[in-house]
Amino acid sequence: MTSRNLRIAAALAVAALTLTACGGGGGGTKEKADKAAPTSAATGSTGPASAAPEPVVPTPENPCGGALKVEVRAAKSPAGHALLTATNTSDKICFVDGFPYLRFDQDQATVAPVEESATQDRIAVRPGKAAYAAILTTAADGSGGKGRDVSRLSVTFQAPDRLKLDPLPGAPARPALPDGKLHVDDKVRTTYWMYDEAHAQEWVGPAAKPAM
Structure with a gap:
């Protein structure tokens, strides 16, 4: 193979690697990143439940009012x-x-x-x-x-x-x-x-x- 052909083959190999890294092959970095970062909806559904609010204690009132x-x-x-x-x-x-x-x-x-x-x-x-x-x-x-x-x-x-x-x-x-x-x-x-x-x-x- 001539040196010219070697350069073309190397260029094609680099292009193929670039396409794979950008997701062209269906298993790239972007897809993995999307899977690793859950959406806000997923966080709300799978995260820990919110703590229940403290019960409100009423202020003591005169039990007899105006009686x-x-x-x-x-x-x-x-x-x-x-x-x-x-x-x-x-x-x-x-x-x-x-x-x-x-x-x-x-x-x-x-x-x-x-x-x-x-x-x-x-x-x-x-x-x-x-x-x-x-x-x-x-x-x-x-x-x-x-x-x-x-x-x-x-x-x-x-x-x-x-x-x-x-x-x-x-x-x-x-x-x-x-x-x-x-x-x-x-x-x-x-x-x-x-x-x-x-x-x-x-x-x-x-x-x-x-x-x-």
Whole structure:
């Protein structure tokens, strides 16, 4: 074979190899690459399943809504205090926790509780029954100052987690005041909720520890 023929044969061999590499022979690099890289659809069907979303935990709500009818009345004896009642008007048991959050008129701060009256139990209020909290409106020894007349009271219930001191969601109760007003001074306090009216009043009576 002449040198010219050798050059032609070499050129034809190179061309044949090039065609094979480009897929002309049906088993080239491009085909292998296509097989090695799965499509997005294949990834979605053969890949691991997506993790299930976390369940949504609802925010605790007042189980009785507006079923607790809140009223306030002045106590005849001892002087200088009032009684708050929360009557269950529903057909199921309602619970009250901690102490009532009381605000008079435009006050931003709530009335401080008589801490000695605290209990560890939730108060279960059966249908038609009531829970009680006594309000020390004025200090018997005059240590609360001149005081003032208030014409409005808002009452909010405490959420079950007492450590957070959060109120239950919803609008506060706005009970009418006896004779349209109450006289309160700087020593105004409220007890925790209790089952018994007389027991609540003991914490603000003459024998009670003076509010600090």
